[in-house]
Amino acid sequence: MIENLIIYFLIPFIKIGAIVLILSGAIAYLTLLERKLIAHIQVRLGPMRVGWHGLLQPIADGLKFVLKEDIVPSKADALIFTLAPMISLIPAFVVFSVVPFGPPGMFEGLLRGILSRFLESASVERIVSNPIASGGFVTDINIAVLFVLSVSSVGILGVILGGWASNSKYPLLGALRSSAQMVSYEVAMGFAIISVLLYAGSLSLVEIVQQQQAGGWWYFFIQPVAFFLLLVCGMAETNRLPFDLPEAETELVGGFHTEYSGFRFSLFFLAEYANMITVSALAVTLFWGGWLPPFPNVPWLGFLGIIPPVAWFLIKVFLILYLFIWVRGTLPRFRFDQLMNYGWKVFLPIALGHVILYAAILAI
Amino acid sequence: MNTLEESTVLDTKVLEMNMGPQHPSTHGVLRVKLKLDGEKVVDAECIIGYLHRGIEKISENRSYIECVPYYDRTDYIAAVANVYGFLLGVEKMMGIEVPERGRYIRIMMVEFNRIASHLLWLATHAIDIGAMTVFLYCFREREEILKLFEALFGARLTTHAFRVGGLWKDLPPGFEQAAHKFLDEFPARVDEYEQLLTHNRIWLARTKGIGVISGKEAIQWGLTGPPLRGSGVDYDLRKARPYGGYEEFEFDVPLGENGDTYDRYVARIEEMRQSRLIIQQVLKRLPGGPVRGKAPKIVKPPAGEYYSGTESPRGELGYYIVSDGSAQPFRVKIRPPTFIGLQALRRLVKGHLMADVIAIIGTLDIVLGEVDR
Numbered sequence: 022m023i024e025n026l027i028i029y030f031l032i033p034f035i036k037i038g039a040i041v042l043i044l045s046g047a048i049a050y051l052t053l054l055e056r057k058l059i060a061h062i063q064v065r066l067g068p069m070r071v072g073w074h075g076l077l078q079p080i081a082d083g084l085k086f087v088l089k090e091d092i093v094p095s096k097a098d099a100l101i102f103t104l105a106p107m108i109s110l111i112p113a114f115v116v117f118s119v120v121p122f123g124p125p126g127m128f129e130g131l132l133r134g135i136l137s138r139f140l141e142s143a144s145v146e147r148i149v150s151n152p153i154a155s156g157g158f159v160t161d162i163n164i165a166v167l168f169v170l171s172v173s174s175v176g177i178l179g180v181i182l183g184g185w186a187s188n189s190k191y192p193l194l195g196a197l198r199s200s201a202q203m204v205s206y207e208v209a210m211g212f213a214i215i216s217v218l219l220y221a222g223s224l225s226l227v228e229i230v231q232q233q234q235a236g237g238w239w240y241f242f243i244q245p246v247a248f249f250l251l252l253v254c255g256m257a258e259t260n261r262l263p264f265d266l267p268e269a270e271t272e273l274v275g276g277f278h279t280e281y282s283g284f285r286f287s288l289f290f291l292a293e294y295a296n297m298i299t300v301s302a303l304a305v306t307l308f309w310g311g312w313l314p315p316f317p318n319v320p321w322l323g324f325l326g327i328i329p330p331v332a333w334f335l336i337k338v339f340l341i342l343y344l345f346i347w348v349r350g351t352l353p354r355f356r357f358d359q360l361m362n363y364g365w366k367v368f369l370p371i372a373l374g375h376v377i378l379y380a381a382i383l384a385i
Numbered sequence: 386m387n388t389l390e391e392s393t394v395l396d397t398k399v400l401e402m403n404m405g406p407q408h409p410s411t412h413g414v415l416r417v418k419l420k421l422d423g424e425k426v427v428d429a430e431c432i433i434g435y436l437h438r439g440i441e442k443i444s445e446n447r448s449y450i451e452c453v454p455y456y457d458r459t460d461y462i463a464a465v466a467n468v469y470g471f472l473l474g475v476e477k478m479m480g481i482e483v484p485e486r487g488r489y490i491r492i493m494m495v496e497f498n499r500i501a502s503h504l505l506w507l508a509t510h511a512i513d514i515g516a517m518t519v520f521l522y523c524f525r526e527r528e529e530i531l532k533l534f535e536a537l538f539g540a541r542l543t544t545h546a547f548r549v550g551g552l553w554k555d556l557p558p559g560f561e562q563a564a565h566k567f568l569d570e571f572p573a574r575v576d577e578y579e580q581l582l583t584h585n586r587i588w589l590a591r592t593k594g595i596g597v598i599s600g601k602e603a604i605q606w607g608l609t610g611p612p613l614r615g616s617g618v619d620y621d622l623r624k625a626r627p628y629g630g631y632e633e634f635e636f637d638v639p640l641g642e643n644g645d646t647y648d649r650y651v652a653r654i655e656e657m658r659q660s661r662l663i664i665q666q667v668l669k670r671l672p673g674g675p676v677r678g679k680a681p682k683i684v685k686p687p688a689g690e691y692y693s694g695t696e697s698p699r700g701e702l703g704y705y706i707v708s709d710g711s712a713q714p715f716r717v718k719i720r721p722p723t724f725i726g727l728q729a730l731r732r733l734v735k736g737h738l739m740a741d742v743i744a745i746i747g748t749l750d751i752v753l754g755e756v757d758r
Contacts, residue, residue: 041490063521190402194424194739262515263587274409354515356740357424 024144027136028154036159040117048294049079055346062350086290089283094187097280101186104268106281106288109179112172113295119165120302121227123157123312123330154232157312157331158227165226166214169303170207173258176292177203183289184277195276198357202257202264205364210254211343212372217307220244230311237318239310240350244379248308250372255300257364260293262349301341302334309337399427402739406435410513410743413753417730417742424739429731433724436757444717449475449684450549452714457543459719464503465498465534465546466697467755471717472547473629474693474704478686479549487551487676488630493564493667494537494546496660500571501530502698503657507578510650510747512574514591519581526574529567530723536560561668568661568668575657582650592647596733596745599644609722610700612749615652622696629695634666646748653750655690662669685712699723699750721755 052132053068053075054215060067068075129149136145138271153161162168184196217240218224221232222359229365235238241248257264278289312330316322355363400421405411411524414435428478444452456471457464469491476483483491509521531541536557538544545552582588598606600616613620621638623631639655641648688710694703700722707716726749733749734742 063518064525065521190400265515350518351581351583352516353511353585353591354589354740356591358736358738359587359590366669 023140024147027148028151032132032148032154037118038065040159044114044117044295044298045291047298048291049083051294051298051342052082052290054342055349058343058346059350062347073107083287086284086287091283091285094189094280096188098186098188100278101182103123103285105179105183105186106285106292107178107179108182109292110288110295112176112297113292115172115215116169116299118159118169119162119226120299120306120335121156121158121161121223121230121311124230125152125156125161125227127155127157127330129155156227161225161227163223163225163228163263166218166224166229166307169226169299170211170214173296173299174203174207176296179289179292180277183281187280189280191274191279192277195279199260199277202260202360202364205361206254206257206264206368209328209364209368209372210251210258212369212376213250213254214307216244216247216372216376219376219379219383226306226311230306230313233310233319234313235318239308239313239315241308241310244308244375246371246375248304250302250375251300251307252344252366254368256302256345257360259296259300259345261297261345263352263355265354297342297345301338301345304341305334305337309341311360397422404742406432410509411746412509412751415727415746415751415753415756417737417746419742420518421739426734426737426739426742429734431727431730433727433753433756436753437696438758440758441717441719444714446713447562448712449686449714452717453548454543454545456719457545458754459721459758460699460723460752461542462752463498463502463698465538466495466502466542466695467702468544468546468695469495469629470695470697470702471704471706472549473695474691475549475684475686477693478689478691478706478708479680479684481550481678481680483551483629483678484675485630485672486555486564486674487678489667489671490552490556491547492630492634493664496667497530497533497564497661499660499698500657501527503653504530505662506653506698506750507650508744508745510744510750511578511582513743513747514538514588516582516585516588519578522574522578525758526567526571529628533560533563533567536563536686548677548680549673549684551677553677555676561671564664564668568665570663572658575654579654583654589647590747591740591744592650593645594643595646595737595741596748597643597645598729598733602732603644603729606732607725608700608729610696610698610750611649611653611656613700613731614638614724615641615649617642622694622701626694628693634663636660646744649748660675683712685710694720697722699752699755700726719758721758723751724750724758726755727751727756 056068056078057075062269068078071077071081108245132149132155133145136148180199181196184199187193217229220240220243221229223229223232278286310317312334314322314325314328314333337340402419402421403416405416406414411417413757414430416435418430418432419426436456440455444456447455453468453471456467460467504523504527508520508527511517511519511523511688534544535541537560538546539554555601598608598616600613600618601615603613603618608616609620617640619638619640623636624627624638634661639652639659641652686708688708691706691708692703693706694701696702701720702722703720705718705720706714709715730745730749733745
């Protein structure tokens with residue numbers, strides 16, 4: 022009884038708490054990272070005043086958001102207007118419940134050390150041997166990829182509802198753009214992922230990483246096209262430049278969140294950055310071998326194992342985030358119809374052809 | 386039959402949308418009333434006057450010399466060029482000769498101003514289309530020019546650059562070296578912008594075929610400057626009706642072919658390079674002597690009507706000055722290039738998408754201070 026409580030209640034709660042806290046911090050500092058990197062691309066310094074080289078800037082920003090007056094426009098649909106930022110933010114966090122940060126059995130030693138002080142060794146072993154309790158993830162479900170896709174597409178509802186509930190024209194256009202954009206790019210993204218699934222033969226993210234370990238190759242080396250498709254579609258999904266049409270400051274004055282201010286705005290803001298991390302984590306898990314070092318089965322590269330798996334995961338996520346920011350500092354913005362053209366006439370056929378090609382290869 | 390069809394089809398309505406006067410991409414306080422079908426522009430109406438200060442009327446109550454600072458404030462991005470145009474008119478009326486050194490320095494500063502103005506145009510045009518890095522790069526270079534302005538005029542934006550008969554004072558020590566340093570670095574910097582934009586597929590997709598206007602139509606709409614030359618019409622007042630000594634310098638007038646946003650972009654980029662060449666020639670041939678000719682303390686031009694047309698960075702800037710023989714102008718009518726260019730906006734944006742409206746406003750390079758006066 023007590024063992025089940027610990028396995029299914031206590032440990033997941035601790036993990037969820039840790040992830041929520043760490044992720045919030047990561048998002049806050051991702052904004053600082055972005056500002057700093059873009060600043061250096063643009064030959065300036067970025068935030069320098071708050072803390073050493075602006076290190077406390079995210080905290081100051083957060084305080085500012087919380088302290089601002091909470092405004093709901095009088096003509097807005099108040100209920101949906103309040104609900105929309107939450108609908109946008111929550112899925113971005115929920116997705117992380119299935120993302121594997123580390124291998125199964127990662128916390129074995131730690132758990133054993135702590136639990137053996139309070140419990141008999143038999144029940145300790147029962148807990149430790151449970152893969153969910155000791156793994157470097159909150160849970161491992163066998164439809165994880167589907168779960169990620171479906172939950173993350175709920176997030177866009179928040180954008181649409183927020184734009185609609187504002188009862189204002191610019192947010193409405195932003196919301197319409199984002200719904201169209203989501204539909205176009207979700208499809209291509211799905212196909213890009215399917216080709217990985219064909220190869221791995223599993224929908225569980227943990228299983229997919231383990232397959233890459235067994236094969237000795239990251240899927241990036243086997244299916245680079247699918248990786249780039251996922252990356253580009255990911256940029257479109259997270260409304261990043263060059264696909265930031267729903268926000269498009271210079272056209273739509275901020276798009277769907279024009280009417281939002283203060284804390285509610287910050288929720289949308291957090292959601293955008295959380296989604297960036299989500300897409301990066303997904304790309305890393307599917308294509309860059311999750312927690313694995315490069316070429317995991319090459320013996321003379323074994324020294325790479327010194328760096329712990331979680332660190333490998335974080336380094337790779339950081340690299341992809343860096344790419345996102347770099348792109349933002351370089352490219353102009355697409356126009357709405359061009360974006361749709363690329364989505365349906367370029368990315369979708371490539372993704373579809375890619376899937377068919379790999380299916381044929383695997384069948385042979 | 387008819388009623389049945391109508392009742393089953395949902396009604397659609399044209400969306401009327403206000404862009405501005407507080408929109409981030411209308412370059413000041415332009416207000417455009419857009420009629421949108423989805424995102425497609427059905428109609429666009431410009432509403433101006435939010436920055437009207439009555440500068441032309443004020444001029445009637447000031448002496449010619451007191452007028453000059455007001456023209457800093459019409460087109461504040463190209464303040465030097467604006468003052469230059471007015472003073473050329475006054476000097477023509479009075480028959481005042483400007484010494485050669487003064488003329489040369491004036492041309493140099495006007496060309497510097499042209500570069501600065503085009504840099505600001507490129508910066509805002511690029512950020513409107515989403516390329517935010519170019520924005521800051523352009524400001525970096527513009528800063529160098531503003532420093533030169535500060536060294537010579539004592540001010541950066543509203544410079545009150547010239548005086549009747551020449552300049553207030555000669556170049557400060559170290560000015561020429563600083564100018565040379567800037568000119569040497571500048572081509573590499575322009576290449577940098579071009580690297581980021583000119584061959585960028587997204588940039589091409591956003592600017593090619595957008596806001597197309599033929600040369601003939603551009604003339605009919607009264608477009609001048611880069612928007613006219615982007616359509617392939619070779620008309621630059623510095624060549625067509627040389628003034629102030631421009632005929633002594635060699636430079637090309639860059640022309641476009643298709644008259645779209647991209648061609649206007651290329652033409653302006655090339656104009657910056659040409660302006661640099663002019664400044665280099667000026668610095669090479671800069672003669673000695675005074676910078677200010679003999680000019681009376683009180684300017685009283687003989688009665689009559691005068692027109693002074695110059696090529697400001699935005700196009701033909703005209704000052705139509707009527708004198709009644711007193712120390713105050715009877716009437717000053719300014720022909721601001723972008724006030725006249727702005728009327729073509731409606732024609733240019735029709736049928737394009739909303740995002741293109743931003744690009745087209747950017748490509749016309751409007752300055753609301755000049756449009757509203």
